[in-house]
């Protein structure tokens with residue numbers, strides 16, 4: 001496991017920084033990471049800037065303080081041996097470089113346990129709810145939902161790999177006033193309930209909305225239907241069930257194509273019985289204003305466009321509950337019944353204010369104790385067309401997700417055919433490869449960018465074989481597989497397709513490129529731990545890209561099959577295998593399957 005984390009949790013180290021005697025106030029708490037990955041690789045692998053903060057309270061000059069910290073490191077032989085002699089730079093920065101011995105041992109440990117590859121299970125496993133995907137019944141599942149699905153699925157997998165107890169929830173919009181008009185339209189148009197399963201739900205929604213906006217009588221009847229539905233009227237409930245089922249069949253197709261598994265549907269309707277309890281639980285915080293029931297929050301933090309203070313509405317003037325009420329109920333349920341320690345909400349950044357207000361109201365009402373349960377909005381930017389404008393088809397319509405995925409696969413197949421050379425014909429294998437690579441490209445293009453930025457969708461860019469793309473990464477993996485196969489053909493005892501048995505082989509890091517590759521490999525754990533904290537998956541993609549580039553440099557300079565000695569050959573084979581396994585695991589966490597051949 002990571003030396004940085006062992007230093008950070010080493011009692012002597014932490015105590016030196018946080019002992020709270022009156023002469024030395026504590027500038028650090030035990031939760032601060034004192035040793036962090038180096039911001040500039042030229043300065044080593046890790047850095048510790050603590051001396052600058054500590055010097056004053058300790059009455060030392062920063063460099064003296066840094067010396068004192070080095071003495072603390074020296075006191076711990078296991079830690080000291082992990083580094084080359086540390087250096088102090090500038091006013092008192094400590095630079096730490098992993099020693100060759102440590103690097104070799106760490107790679108050996110990774111090869112001995114391919115299931116974890118040096119990634120320690122979380123010291124404190126948490127119960128984590130990840131709320132993602134969450135499309136709305138009878139409305140289009142759009143590219144925003146695609147982003148939420150891809151990001152949420154990947155975060156959930158990563159947290160699970162770290163040993164957390166993860167509940168993946170699909171907070172489907174399957175409740176609320178819009179169902180009045182949908183159900184009323186269904187009954188009035190005389191549509192057969194069973195057949196409704198097959199109608200175009202998006203068109204159906206538009207028709208219902210049109211009537212609702214234009215026909216007063218319809219509007220009134222739709223409102224009555226909502227009341228019926230909410231009071232459990234059997235025929236209203238039956239019609240609602242049919243609509244939900246029809247939508248579900250549509251999402252299921254997308255989830256299937258994206259290999260989304262373990263996502264539990266728990267839509268807004270699930271929380272309906274809990275809504276009155278929310279208002280009750282708010283007690284005096286619930287105040288009636290202009291006929292609506294509101295919770296007043298920090299006026300400076302929450303303002304509307306006009307700059308006026310914005311309360312959170314939990315019951316509308318017509319007596320109906322809304323999106324916020326459901327989210328408050330969901331927080332209560334996730335805390336009380338699910339025992340959540342951490343809840344992630346993966347939606348577009350347009351909903352940031354909604355979540356900040358709901359979180360603030362929940363804390364104020366004591367539905368959640370923020371020191372025990374972290375509620376985190378994980379926002380992402382818009383998907384745009386290549387021109388930076390709205391992402392749409394040529395005719396200006398919204399792009400259907402199914403068409404988007406089909407197009408990626410189709411273009412990928414065309415690329416493969418072209419690369420196969422003139423006169424080549426499309427084979428089943430090309431089709432199968434394209435089906436994997438096309439989907440991988442869509443996912444990777446999304447995950448490899450900072451999620452908070454808007455994202456310009458480009459098939460050409462995502463399918464390119466060069467740069468930080470899925471095809472590049474998959475190709476890098478397949479190449480290592482093929483290197484291993486070649487060694488296998490050369491009289492080794494393992495089956496091609498299997499990993500060679502490299503457990504127990506000694507790793508030699510004599511050449512610069514070998515050492516640099518090892519340095520990259522051992523950072524897998526730090527990278528995942530960082531993503532787990534700040535939830536930026538592009539850090540994992542960057543890491544994998546960097547690792548494959550380190551591998552390429554290694555392979556250009558260090559022959560494997562023709563190494564000078566048998567020992568060196570086996571050592572280099574370990575580097576190949578561990579690199580491939582890190583890529584496979586890392587891409588797997590991004591929801592991407594690898595291919596043995598490409």
Ligand code: ARG
Pocket residue numbers: 131133134135136171172173327330345346347
């Ligand atoms: N259905 C919502 C939408 O389409 C997303 C729901 C997110 N989750 C939540 N607990 N509010 O935008």
